[in-house]
Amino acid sequence: MQDVNYRFQFDDGSAASFGVAPVGTAGDLPSWTALGFHQCPNCPLSVAAVPRCPMAASFVPLVSAFGARLSYEPVTVHVESRDRIVTKTTTVQAAVGSLMGLLAATSGCPRMDFLKPMAHFHLPFASEDETIYRVASMYLLAQYFVCRSGAEPDWQLGKLKANYQELQQVNAAMAARLREVSERDGTLNALVLLDLLAKALPYSIDDMLEDVRPAFESRQDKEIE
Numbered sequence: 678m679q680d681v682n683y684r685f686q687f688d689d690g691s692a693a694s695f696g697v698a699p700v701g702t703a704g705d706l707p708s709w710t711a712l713g714f715h716q717c718p719n720c721p722l723s724v725a726a727v728p729r730c731p732m733a734a735s736f737v738p739l740v741s742a743f744g745a746r747l748s749y750e751p752v753t754v755h756v757e758s759r760d761r762i763v764t765k766t767t768t769v770q771a772a773v774g775s776l777m778g779l780l781a782a783t784s785g786c787p788r789m790d791f792l793k794p795m796a797h798f799h800l801p802f803a804s805e806d807e808t809i810y811r812v813a814s815m816y817l818l819a820q821y822f823v824c825r826s827g828a829e830p831d832w833q834l835g836k837l838k839a840n841y842q843e844l845q846q847v848n849a850a851m852a853a854r855l856r857e858v859s860e861r862d863g864t865l866n867a868l869v870l871l872d873l874l875a876k877a878l879p880y881s882i883d884d885m886l887e888d889v890r891p892a893f894e895s896r897q898d899k900e901i902e
Contacts, residue, residue: 681799683776684755693742695776697783709858710734717850719843721787731785733854736777739864740855743773746863756801763801773867775801788847791840794819805874809885812878838879848872
């Protein structure tokens, strides 16, 4: 995955910078990252084998930096990657949500593994339509590789929809963690924004893909019809 760095600049002159980096050891992490603390009901990990929740551990820097921030507070964000710099002035919840999605996908959480290709080609501040388009494209490319390997591909997106339904349970449990450790709603509402998409996608993806279908129809296809 390419290196991505988020730089936050607040109106009060304070600033913060984050990249995607390995989390610390269990002894360095706060107690709220313990796997058994509000563990997701669909978590496949065991406390004995994995003492810390991978996703919670990846969020520790965000909670430290933004746990006392209000969700609607303005912030200017510069997102730097190998190929481009994206700058946007937005709210804390939108800015943190963009980085939170990237950290979650690369955290090592088994329920997030299907989003790794999205993280590999990270697009900051993607709209809902852009995200659904990218998710569907990513998943269908994955099914192409499944087909190439001789296995049965899922062209109907059934597993993708199921993955997002599982993701809703993860978000609910993670929200319970954040409520207990955040002074204000900056990080919590960032997660809420991500969860809104997770709730909508299984039901809206078919309609959205029908909306973009004309863009994939060539004039020759229409003449044949």
